[in-house]
Amino acid sequence: AQSVAQPEDQVNVAEGNPLTVKCTYSVSGNPYLFWYVQYPNRGLQFLLKYITGDNLVKGSYGFEAEFNKSQTSFHLKKPSALVSDSALYFCAVRGSYNFNKFYFGSGTKLNVKP
């Protein structure tokens, strides 16, 4: 069965500090991993994805994510947080079987304080 866990409901970080939003997954077959962000009153916006190859994936707005197969994790990172990064972040997975649907985590609210 496919599932995603985001263990932190909320992450607080000061502007300029590095940030990490955690995600672990369980999937049948090869994992295809995604991060989406939802800004207030906006839709889900695609940030980045891991398909294959380099374990460090770079995406929009300076975000990156590291795929770790042994730990089944796909943590989202940014070296220096901005106040404008404050939003709700969702990790999602598609497996190589039954891949027409995304399985999402419960979301992590990122608060970046000035």
Added chain:
Amino acid sequence: EAGVTQFPSHSVIEKGQTVTLRCDPISGHDNLYWYRRVMGKEIKFLLHFVKESKQDESGMPNNRFLAERTGGTYSTLKVQPAELEDSGVYFCASSQDDRENTEAFFGQGTRLTVV
């Protein structure tokens, strides 16, 4: 290029009433999905259209929910009669294909409140 558009953005209805949500996908996207997020939990799959055909409706909660995509363009999701537990945010998404490495583009969601 316009993104995925959903209407209305908010809806408040009484238990037992009917509500219809609409989704306009990105032009040319054959694949259209409905998802739902209830009470701050994970976003869950409801169903998947390829053009006008229902490819997968395994996530539909019960027969009070009816989705249509006549003509393979916009889609509607009707809840009749609505119950309190139907409250949540309903997201629509579209993509050009349904391969496992393809991201989907999501709308802003419809927040449904059943009172």
